[in-house]
Amino acid sequence: GDSVTQTEGQVTVSESKSLIINCTYSATSIGYPNLFWYVRYPGEGLQLLLKVITAGQKGSSRGFEATYNKEATSFHLQKASVQESDSAVYYCALSENSGTYQRFGTGTKLQVVP
Amino acid sequence: ETAVFQTPNYHVTQVGNEVSFNCKQTLGHDTMYWYKQDSKKLLKIMFSYNNKQLIVNETVPRRFSPQSSDKAHLNLRIKSVEPEDSAVYLCASSAWGRYAEQFFGPGTRLTVL
Numbered sequence: 001g002d003s004v005t006q007t008e009g010q011v012t013v014s015e016s017k018s019l020i021i022n023c024t025y026s027a028t029s030i031g032y033p034n035l036f037w038y039v040r041y042p043g044e045g046l047q048l049l050l051k052v053i054t055a056g057q058k059g060s061s062r063g064f065e066a067t068y069n070k071e072a073t074s075f076h077l078q079k080a081s082v083q084e085s086d087s088a089v090y091y092c093a094l095s096e097n098s099g100t101y102q103r104f105g106t107g108t109k110l111q112v113v114p
Numbered sequence: 115e116t117a118v119f120q121t122p123n124y125h126v127t128q129v130g131n132e133v134s135f136n137c138k139q140t141l142g143h144d145t146m147y148w149y150k151q152d153s154k155k156l157l158k159i160m161f162s163y164n165n166k167q168l169i170v171n172e173t174v175p176r177r178f179s180p181q182s183s184d185k186a187h188l189n190l191r192i193k194s195v196e197p198e199d200s201a202v203y204l205c206a207s208s209a210w211g212r213y214a215e216q217f218f219g220p221g222t223r224l225t226v227l
Contacts, residue, residue: 033212034212034213036215038216038218045118045218045219045220045221046204046206046218047217047218048215048216051213051215053213089155091157095212095213096212100145100162100164100169100170101147101159101162101170101172102159102216103159104149104156104157104158106154106155106156107155107156107157
């Protein structure tokens with residue numbers, strides 16, 4: 001079945017350094033899934049960070065970017081210069097063919113240190 | 115305020131008891147979901163409803179039963195809880211369709227002793 005695999009556990013990055021959180025997917029039931037990144041800030045609910053629905057395109061929000069790479073089946077999340085306020089848990093997700101639900105990765109906790 | 119609301123925030127109970135969780139969304143969405151987040155932080159779909167109709171039941175034990183009175187409410191009942199039911203249960207809503215982002219509630223943490 002379909003699945004999402006992302007960088008596991010916690011990633012610690014120094015403020016102003018660059019970040020990449022890996023996400024790869026397997027979409028056996030559909031050829032071109034829609035891809036999402038969600039974020040949960042401390043004390044808040046899970047919310048959408050960005051989405052891309054067309055292969056080859058890039059989504060961006062709050063300084064984060066992710067490119068839908070169909071050949072590599074990847075959707076890595078990147079930021080050139082992180083801030084302490086970016087500390088949160090990030091989830092990669094894809095939508096099923098019928099759009100009836102989304103399948104999530106296990107989440108990556110980002111800790112940005114001064 | 116437009117959002118997804120869940121009650122209770124926490125619930126501790128004994129094995130074999132029945133529990134119910136409530137979810138309400140004021141976003142005007144047609145579709146609602148229940149996800150289970152286990153100890154490894156994996157989010158797994160349990161149920162999906164569209165306009166009060168069950169769309170997805172993703173291999174969930176029969177002791178779990180969703181209840182939808184209207185498209186703004188989706189409750190979850192667990193009859194006779196077991197230790198492996200300890201988790202965070204997240205309710206979400208969205209417009210219908212694969213392009214739609216999902217909006218999540220704060221979650222209900224269940225602990226089964």
